[in-house]
Amino acid sequence: xxxxxxxxxxxxxxxxxxxxxxxxxxxxxxxxxxxxxxxxxxxxxxxxxxxxxxxxxxxxxxxxxxxxxxxxxxxxxxxxxxxxxxxxxxxxxxxxxxxxxxxxxxxxxxxxxxxxxxxxxxxxxxxxxxxxxxxxxxxxxxxxxxxxxxxxxxxxxxxxxxxxxxxxxxxxxxxxxxxxxxxxxxxxxxxxxxxxxxxxxxxxxxxxxxxxxxxxxxxxxxxxxxxxxxxxxxxxxxxxxxxxxxxxxxxxxxxxxxxxxxxxxxxxxxxxxxxxxxxxxxxxxxxxx
Amino acid sequence: xxxxxxxxxxxxxxxxxxxxxxxxxxxxxxxxxxxxxxxxxxxxxxxxxxxxxxxxxxxxxxxxxxxxxxxxxxxxxxxxxxxxxxxxxxxxxxxxxxxxxxxxxxxxxxxxxxxxxxxxxxxxxxxxxxxxxxxxxxxxxxxxxxxxxxxxxxxxxxxxxxxxxxxxxxxxxxxxxxxxxxxxxxxxxxxxxxxxxxxxxxxxxxxxxxxxxxxxxxxxxxxxxxxxxx
Numbered sequence: 001x002x003x004x005x006x007x008x009x010x011x012x013x014x015x016x017x018x019x020x021x022x023x024x025x026x027x028x029x030x031x032x033x034x035x036x037x038x039x040x041x042x043x044x045x046x047x048x049x050x051x052x053x054x055x056x057x058x059x060x061x062x063x064x065x066x067x068x069x070x071x072x073x074x075x076x077x078x079x080x081x082x083x084x085x086x087x088x089x090x091x092x093x094x095x096x097x098x099x100x101x102x103x104x105x106x107x108x109x110x111x112x113x114x115x116x117x118x119x120x121x122x123x124x125x126x127x128x129x130x131x132x133x134x135x136x137x138x139x140x141x142x143x144x145x146x147x148x149x150x151x152x153x154x155x156x157x158x159x160x161x162x163x164x165x166x167x168x169x170x171x172x173x174x175x176x177x178x179x180x181x182x183x184x185x186x187x188x189x190x191x192x193x194x195x196x197x198x199x200x201x202x203x204x205x206x207x208x209x210x211x212x213x214x215x216x217x218x219x220x221x222x223x224x225x226x227x228x229x230x231x232x233x234x235x236x237x238x239x240x241x242x243x244x245x246x247x248x249x250x251x252x253x254x255x256x257x258x259x260x261x262x263x264x265x266x267x268x269x270x271x272x273x274x275x276x277x278x279x280x281x282x283x284x285x286x287x288x289x
Numbered sequence: 290x291x292x293x294x295x296x297x298x299x300x301x302x303x304x305x306x307x308x309x310x311x312x313x314x315x316x317x318x319x320x321x322x323x324x325x326x327x328x329x330x331x332x333x334x335x336x337x338x339x340x341x342x343x344x345x346x347x348x349x350x351x352x353x354x355x356x357x358x359x360x361x362x363x364x365x366x367x368x369x370x371x372x373x374x375x376x377x378x379x380x381x382x383x384x385x386x387x388x389x390x391x392x393x394x395x396x397x398x399x400x401x402x403x404x405x406x407x408x409x410x411x412x413x414x415x416x417x418x419x420x421x422x423x424x425x426x427x428x429x430x431x432x433x434x435x436x437x438x439x440x441x442x443x444x445x446x447x448x449x450x451x452x453x454x455x456x457x458x459x460x461x462x463x464x465x466x467x468x469x470x471x472x473x474x475x476x477x478x479x480x481x482x483x484x485x486x487x488x489x490x491x492x493x494x495x496x497x498x499x500x501x502x503x504x505x506x507x508x509x510x511x512x513x514x515x516x517x518x519x
Contacts, residue, residue: 166379166383169378169379170379170387173376173379174376177368177370177374177376179358179359180338180358180362180370180391181362181387181388181390181391181433181437182362182390182392182437183359183390184357185359
């Protein structure tokens with residue numbers, strides 16, 4: 001029984017990271033229909049930025065978070081301006097283009113920082129464990145779970161409670177008429193892309209104490225994040241949240257029952273069956289046409 | 290607003306071919322013609338929604354053809370498109386507030402007179418735009434344009450497919466906006482009697498060209514017979 005609870009907690013911890021990554025993907029896709037294959041590399045950039053800030057400036061993970069968000073958002077903003085913005089009329093080409101950008105970013109880091117793994121210390125403040133009976137929960141993982149909920153609520157507020165969010169939702173539903181009412185859709189797209197990239201950066205920063213930081217670390221994570229977006233329903237925040245918990249927990253529990261490889265296969269098989277019966281995901285959004 | 294020798298293209302095909310017209314401040318111009326002659330395209334060209342344009346199009350001192358669509362809207366051009374194009378997922382309030390995004394003074398309040406002009410919008414303020422009837426959506430689209438405090442309204446067949454009791458309301462509102470609020474109006478219309486009654490001048494388009502223009506009292510039955518009946 002203890003094993004089950006501990007695995008449930010591990011699954012929740014994984015789910016919280018997946019959620020932050022998938023939110024960025026979902027917001028970018030939902031807004032501009034761009035499937036951003038460079039998203040995993042944004043996560044990787046966030047991790048390396050955290051490592052650099054800790055190694056060279058002595059900043060801890062928590063202090064680095066806002067800086068990493070801003071830095072990776074800036075990278076996303078530049079990439080959107082230089083490349084993605086020119087391809088809005090050719091959505092299929094954006095897949096190829098962002099994939100290329102991902103490869104370039106990965107190689108750039110490998111050439112400049114090196115291919116060996118880097119390690120980042122977790123914050124002292126959150127170093128211990130919280131124990132309830134036999135359930136042992138690391139404080140840092142608890143923090144990550146809380147932070148992901150904060151990011152989810154923050155994104156939801158941004159979309160529904162701010163003028164930027166209203167403009168964003170107007171552009172999603174009818175770009176032409178939005179422009180006829182003074183909304184600069186290109187600017188909205190740039191900011192949205194930058195925001196999604198910044199979220200990926202934050203996810204990268206948060207996992208540095210849990211995973212080793214290597215140039216290819218984003219690839220595996222982004223595959224899971226795509227699964228979350230597909231299962232949750234494209235462009236749905238609630239869908240992304242519930243699907244990340246579902247996939248995180250399923251992976252953790254099935255891995256414990258069988259082993260990592262078989263657990264993974266079982267999760268993928270489950271998703272294929274789910275998509276067969278709900279091709280648009282658990283919470284399909286009807287906003288984009 | 291002044292247009293000289295205006296061409297407008299979708300892809301490579303020129304839909305407008307050398308259109309010229311003038312509209313003084315506060316003037317009411319009706320654009321008439323059969324289906325598919327370029328009336329809607331003329332309004333889209335004013336908003337910058339076609340692929341490419343040539344010729345000259347000025348609004349006040351501004352050269353419209355060099356401006357983006359959002360920039361044009363901020364000059365005070367309120368566009369009410371065919372099919373209304375309100376945002377179905379937005380509430381009535383959000384739809385009207387959307388109009389204020391084109392204001393240059395940054396104010397975000399809904400003018401009170403809109404609810405006096407269209408009381409139904411006040412009653413349904415929290416309903417989703419997509420749940421309104423066609424006529425109510427049309428009133429909402431006009432209110433949205435008025436929320437930007439425009440200098441000129443351009444309307445594309447605002448009474449098309451709308452229940453008759455609301456048609457009368459909308460026609461009276463358009464006339465009142467022109468006469469009492471001094472708004473310039475360009476109205477694309479199939480309804481010749483209303484165009485004759487409401488407008489100062491008219492323009493008849495055929496195959497992308499202006500084939501006839503003049504003061505409204507010159508809009509005779511023989512013109513209607515020749516260019517507007519099917």
